[in-house]
Amino acid sequence: MDVLNIGCGAGFSGDRLDAPGPVVQTLIARGGPAALIFETLAERTLAFAQIARRHDPAKGYEALLQPLLRPVLADCLAHGVTVVGNFGAANPPGAARAIAALAAELGLPAPRIAVIEGDDLSARADAQDMLREWLGERFDEKRFVSASVYQGAFEIAQAIRDGAQIVVAGRVADPSLTLGPAIAHFGWSPDDWDMLAGATMAGHLLECGAQVTGGYYADPGRKDVPGMDNVGFPIAQIAADGSCIVGKAEGTGGVVNAMTVKEQLLYEVHDPSAYLTPDVVADLSEASVQELGPDRVRLSGVKGHPRPPTLKAAAFFEGGWAGDAEISYAGPNAEGRARLSMDILRKRLGQQLQLRFDLIGVCSILGDDAGRLLARTPAGQATDVRLRAAARHADPAQIDRLHREVTALWTGGPAGGGGVKTSKRQRLDMANFLLPREQAPAAYRFIDPESHS
Template sequence: MEELYVGCGAGFSGDRLDAPGPVVDTLIGLPGRRFMMFECLAERTLAFAQIARRANPGLGYEALLVPLLRPILAACVEHGITLVGNFGAANPPGAARAIAALAAELGLAPPRIAVLEGDDMTRGEGGPALLRRLVGPRYDADPFVSANVYQGAFQIAAAIHAGAQIVVAGRVADPSLTLGPAIAHHGWRWDDWDLLAGGTMAGHLLECAAQVTGGYYADPGRKDVAGMDNVGFPIARIAADGTCVIGKAAGTGGAVNARTVKEQLLYEVHDPAAYLTPDVVADISEATVDEIGPDEVRLAGVRGHERPPTLKAAAFFEGGWMGDAEISYAGPNAEGRARLAMDILRKRLGGDLVLRFDLIGVCSILGDDAGRMLAATPAGKATDVRLRVATRHADVAWIDRLHREVTALWTGGPAGGGGVKTSKRQRLEMVNFMVPRELAPATFHFHDPEAAQ
């Protein structure tokens, strides 16, 4: 059987646009069946995409979809590299239309684009009643935004079997984006638990892109990684027995070694003996990680157990607004002036708003919302301090009030303040719940270019 290679083109929404190119170039030079997976969704990413679609029904898919695919789409079509991504976000049909339009712009024949459905619980019959039952009274009590269930790999595999050159999904479990191609290529059955678990952990290693190739691992002087300005994205070679070898794009920086793989292997794994996914429960408690060559690491010994009877889902509700503002103080007594500005804001707003203060350069990242650490930090002699104040409120008018008060410190506050910056954004609140898998079936259909015209 041909060897199977899966490269990663994105680890989150907003990842580097130039990173997929070297992966595709490397895949072109490899024998066998080749895929590119794109993981573009955090939980809140999808919820904000739902808000974007609500404002404009034509939007709601990955905002960088076209610039992400433009440099590689022609090469992938020409060389038979299948694309699989959750870049459909809240609007997979819209993403399919955008990809079809890009292909036409590039002079390509219309690609066969499969659109996965079934993750959006608000669509289809019975959605509201089902959500009331599963989410509870909050569904009707608070402003509802969205609810999506994590789908698995088998509909991806079915779409590939049906001839899809591009598979566009919304909410799919991250490892399933890689497992789907492995199922399609190797012919794994739904109850091949050890094989599915091996493919799942290969996907887990790919899903965060440069995290496994040294990006999130690097710590100068402790864990040095060369070429971080051009860190390569990973490529997995997945064998029929469920083992995999992780490498990276040729000619790129970064590193793949036992340590980078082990760090990513344990990333977001609550129980190494029971990593829950829609397709299988993976067990890495006896897995082996071996360096077999330069920037090549083999993962073996993953075991699998029967998949859960339920699927994870996330519902989002509007949670008011969050706003922050910053102003800088520098030079002699800068910290004292920043602390005075903080005191001014507390006296002018503290009776109406719960405020968080950070003195960037003194106490910020390790601080807490209640300000206990900052209060316990004695005033020092820092000469380069940026004051940040943040709050949240149901009424956006109070966020605007905070912005005005910080802006007023230009002349109404301590000496030498400058560089005011303000921002505000809608807050979301999340409720996780479990859905019996029979209540959230996944399906797919092929994009119809004629219907899109």
């Protein structure tokens, strides 16, 4: 049977560096056409990348790009495993040059690297006029940083058909990383809706890495997963009709079963009958999930409908600064001392900063920014409490003041405080909108590693 094996090497920026190795070795052992995807770009990650590029135009791509690829690049090139990733983030050409430099450092022949273009709306001459039209009053010219649109799979596919061994993208839809190699391999047309939808959902199963192999599923005593310390990353065997069999890298921990697949299938899907992507609208209402054996689950029956007329886009604006500071209290009356510190900070800073407080060990994760739940939580006798105070402000000096005030609690607050830690980071605000797809055409080009454009 004509199949394409596609493995996932990363499910987010900062994922484990040893994850791609077993995936690549499994792809090589299976033989036949194969691809390896890296999904490292969330909307928040792209915002951080835009900030990095503003500080240094040579940066703005995945910071761990070379460590991720170093262990597997030679094997992928030697065995014809196509690499596709959105690790270009805010600077795909920079990422392509970094990969070329890594190949040269490893003594490998120069790979053919294609870059997907068209997602960075802010690079266009008419960007601000277009954004004013589509954002209206939400567009703030003084604070504007960048804007990006989600692109699809067909340019990835064409680049592979034209000989790309590595395809570097920025803001493309996550499942399009998988759909692109599948289109290139099977030769699907833009209106082969069922095939496109099936492979899109295969990509959706792969895109979050170990989530489908037990990582996001495990709940000890309820849903036990073996070998979580070495959880394997997923591989999808895609067939010509768009169906797939999901498994994982050989010799690794984790599990793939009907439950892990169903959980990931519905992850971040608002309407299972109409999952919108740039390439197709996928309908899961008649999908079938069937266990074929250990770590082998077949997904079939996904239907496809014509792609939406619009693409999702996001504009980023300077959003000031965010910071937090923490201090610990332990022993008798620790909670009382932490609550007194909270009161001190509120009285000293509450006129200038809107503060969020968490009492870690009492009320934190389930708390709200306004502190309503914490206010309703009766004081108890917790003996291991960490106070966290957080705020955001346009002036970074106000965040610095928060840091100083928490640090001052060491000697100017209740007894026994210690272990102060502080952090400060620049923020970006984001505004989403829908853009007619004809206003944001995608393209690709091959990169000359010696070029700086």
